[in-house]
Amino acid sequence: MADPLLSVRDLVVEFPTRRGTLRALDRVSFDIMPGEVLGMVGESGAGKSITGAAIIGLIEPPGRIAGGEIRLKGERIDTLRPEALRRIRGKRIGMVFQDPLTSLNPLYTVAQQLIETIRTHIDCSEAEARKRAVALLDRVGIPAAARRIDDYPHHFSGGMRQRVVIALALCAEPELVIADEPTTALDVSVQSQIIEVLKDICAERGAAVMLITHDMGVIAETADRVAVLYAGRVAEIGPVREVITEALHPYTRGLMGSIPTLTQESDRLVQIPGAMPRLNAIPQGCAFNPRCDRAFAPCFTDRPELLALAGGRQVACWLHDTAKAQEVPHG
Ligand SMILES: Nc1ncnc2c1ncn2[C@@H]1O[C@H](COP(=O)(O)OP(=O)(O)OP(=O)(O)O)[C@@H](O)[C@H]1O
Numbered sequence: 419m420a421d422p423l424l425s426v427r428d429l430v431v432e433f434p435t436r437r438g439t440l441r442a443l444d445r446v447s448f449d450i451m452p453g454e455v456l457g458m459v460g461e462s463g464a465g466k467s468i469t470g471a472a473i474i475g476l477i478e479p480p481g482r483i484a485g486g487e488i489r490l491k492g493e494r495i496d497t498l499r500p501e502a503l504r505r506i507r508g509k510r511i512g513m514v515f516q517d518p519l520t521s522l523n524p525l526y527t528v529a530q531q532l533i534e535t536i537r538t539h540i541d542c543s544e545a546e547a548r549k550r551a552v553a554l555l556d557r558v559g560i561p562a563a564a565r566r567i568d569d570y571p572h573h574f575s576g577g578m579r580q581r582v583v584i585a586l587a588l589c590a591e592p593e594l595v596i597a598d599e600p601t602t603a604l605d606v607s608v609q610s611q612i613i614e615v616l617k618d619i620c621a622e623r624g625a626a627v628m629l630i631t632h633d634m635g636v637i638a639e640t641a642d643r644v645a646v647l648y649a650g651r652v653a654e655i656g657p658v659r660e661v662i663t664e665a666l667h668p669y670t671r672g673l674m675g676s677i678p679t680l681t682q683e684s685d686r687l688v689q690i691p692g693a694m695p696r697l698n699a700i701p702q703g704c705a706f707n708p709r710c711d712r713a714f715a716p717c718f719t720d721r722p723e724l725l726a727l728a729g730g731r732q733v734a735c736w737l738h739d740t741a742k743a744q745e746v747p748h749g
Pocket residue numbers: 433440442460461462463464465466467468469478481632697
């Protein structure tokens with residue numbers, strides 16, 4: 419088995435608030451293997467974006483990483499100085515955010531931004547950088563790339579702008595791309611094209627992708643493995659097919675009910691009764707226990723740790739702990 423490209427262990431992120439410390443991530447652990455697409459899914463506030471921000475060192479103070487480790491090819495990156503981290507961001511880790519205008523500067527042409535980024539990270543002449551930039555724009559599907567490269571971001575439609583952002587994220591040939599809801603702001607009709615472009619180019623270049631989304635349908639079509647977050651904790655991780663057809667965590671099973679199918683479009687969301695707890699009011703034991711129809715005694719007292727099962731699957735649920743599961747009342 420290859421070594422992970424990215425390894426996150428027991429990551430804790432906290433925000434001080436007037437009512438005490440809020441733990442947005444509570445011992446989150448997962449790996450991303452070289453070249454794979456890892457989907458990160460969960461409902462709003464589960465901690466998906468904070469996980470991405472922590473990896474690239476962009477947790478806004480006074481928020482902070484309060485525990486755990488993040489390693490890129492074995493090297494700790496959570497303890498690097500800002501300057502060293504800035505070199506990794508952009509070069510080894512590319513980013514695609516929901517709103518292209520957070521990545522693109524409206525005052526510069528696309529050519530200026532791509533060429534500068536390429537030359538910051540790769541030793542080449544301006545002419546060579548421009549050539550690379552045009553080829554990349556062409557590859558992400560910008561028509562007449564050699565001409566359009568001299569346009570400003572606002573000259574592009576939303577979908578085209580997001581293609582430019584993908585080119586920008588990939589132009590320094592990163593090993594990992596973190597894409598946070600990359601298509602949520604776009605028309606449904608262009609969403610899957612953009613995801614396809616991102617996925618295909620990363621595959622060609624051997625780059626891994628961490629795809630953050632609340633949309634299980636996108637994960638089903640795109641990801642190799644999926645990590646399910648709930649209230650700042652990992653509920654389940656596994657290969658996408660298996661997790662979809664045979665979810666292990668009761669929460670994931672509920673989420674899977676929300677994948678739209680061709681025959682069932684209007685009935686898209688099978689709601690799990692209740693709501694995710696606020697981060698300052700996580701119940702004792704399993705964070706999902708108030709909504710779980712299979713909860714039994716230990717779920718209310720002890721937090722289930724992420725257990726490694728056969729087939730590369732992991733789940734944090736007492737039902738899968740052989741010793742505890744014997745206590746499940748039958749009936
Ligand atoms: N600056 C902040 N100050 C205090 N709490 C914060 C801050 N940023 C995030 N949080 C907390 O962290 C939690 C996780 O936020 P995050 O943005 O990672 O959620 P998410 O899963 O990406 O949700 P969404 O799909 O809505 O983007 C939030 O519910 C919020 O309580």
